[in-house]
Amino acid sequence: MNWEQLAATQPTVVKMLTNSLKKNRLAHAYLFEGGRGTGKQQTAVQLARAFFCRHSSEGEPCGECGDCRRILSGNHPDVHTIRPDGQTIKVDQIRHLKKEFSFRGMESKKKVYLVSEAEKMSASAANSILKFLEEPDGEALAVLMTSQYHRILKTIVSRSQVLSFAPLSPDRLVRQMVKEEVPEVQARVAAQLTSDIEEAKTLCSDNWIAQARTKVIQLTDEVFKRPRYAFLMLQDGWLGFFKEKNEIQTGLDLLMIWYRDVIRTQLDQQDELVFFDQEERLRDEALKTSQTKLGHNLTAILNAKRRLEANTSPQLVMEQLLLRLQEG
Numbered sequence: 001m002n003w004e005q006l007a008a009t010q011p012t013v014v015k016m017l018t019n020s021l022k023k024n025r026l027a028h029a030y031l032f033e034g035g036r037g038t039g040k041q042q043t044a045v046q047l048a049r050a051f052f053c054r055h056s057s058e059g060e061p062c063g064e065c066g067d068c069r070r071i072l073s074g075n076h077p078d079v080h081t082i083r084p085d086g087q088t089i090k091v092d093q094i095r096h097l098k099k100e101f102s103f104r105g106m107e108s109k110k111k112v113y114l115v116s117e118a119e120k121m122s123a124s125a126a127n128s129i130l131k132f133l134e135e136p137d138g139e140a141l142a143v144l145m146t147s148q149y150h151r152i153l154k155t156i157v158s159r160s161q162v163l164s165f166a167p168l169s170p171d172r173l174v175r176q177m178v179k180e181e182v183p184e185v186q187a188r189v190a191a192q193l194t195s196d197i198e199e200a201k202t203l204c205s206d207n208w209i210a211q212a213r214t215k216v217i218q219l220t221d222e223v224f225k226r227p228r229y230a231f232l233m234l235q236d237g238w239l240g241f242f243k244e245k246n247e248i249q250t251g252l253d254l255l256m257i258w259y260r261d262v263i264r265t266q267l268d269q270q271d272e273l274v275f276f277d278q279e280e281r282l283r284d285e286a287l288k289t290s291q292t293k294l295g296h297n298l299t300a301i302l303n304a305k306r307r308l309e310a311n312t313s314p315q316l317v318m319e320q321l322l323l324r325l326q327e328g
């Protein structure tokens with residue numbers, strides 16, 4: 001990866017970093033925050049290469065020298081990756097690093113620390129690493145990474161430059177997942193529910209999304225064609241599948257996506273469909289349902305989501321939602 005490739009997904013972050021590199025004004029500590037799959041790790045490795053490479057031009061590392069190659073393969077002696085040991089990053093892990101350096105002497109003054117899941121740093125570990133950065137006789141750079149910015153200690157935030165990685169667009173997320181062999185019918189749905197690629201892949205694993213999709217297709221079909229059976233489907237198929245509160249909410253999100261797809265079909269925006277393999281059914285429903293009615297359906301689903309959030313019983317919420325969806 002070079003800066004240009006990284007800039008395709010994270011233009012703002014790349015611009016800030018390359019500007020600082022060109023002016024030779026890197027911060028001592030960066031905090032990269034953003035969802036999983038947004039390129040934090042790749043950007044950190046690229047930054048480490050730019051920091052060490054002696055043949056870089058305009059902030060772009062050469063990619064061929066010993067430093068560049070060893071960093072990419074993960075065995076550069078002065079680039080250290082720190083990951084949680086169990087649930088936390090402990091101060092001992094940092095102390096261990098310090099000791100290692102004092103044994104090796106000062107063969108190089110430059111050091112880089114890449115800290116994954118930085119929200120798991122204990123306060124003492126955080127202090128220890130930040131102190132590292134303030135040592136006068138070295139040049140050190142720390143890149144802390146997190147997908148849970150709200151859990152990062154304030155002392156860390158105040159002493160580092162925070163760079164926010166933009167969430168992946170649904171399109172990009174789908175492309176990435178399809179590349180990793182997730183079926184596109186599932187990827188498109190998952191990409192509507194999260195912008196975090198790991199979470200999206202988890203949703204698609206063990207067929208959960210595939211089954212959830214089928215439930216939505218069945219329920220909307222019953223509502224549309226055989227309203228009286230919809231309640232049976234609710235009892236037998238729906239409530240037994242979407243059990244936990246967050247699952248029920250997801251079920252409602254999927255229903256909403258379905259009715260948005262019906263609206264997209266009315267507007268001739270077929271290339272944006274999420275349930276793109278259901279085009280025929282969507283067209284049928286689009287022809288026989290007014291736009292006003294579809295708008296009411298979306299409102300009814302939003303209300304159901306709100307009531308669920310306020311702890312109304314899921315059964316009651318869903319039954320009343322079905323009645324609303326069936327109203328002419």
Ligand SMILES: [Zn+2]
Pocket residue numbers: 053054055056061062063064065066067068069
């Ligand atoms: Zn190089």
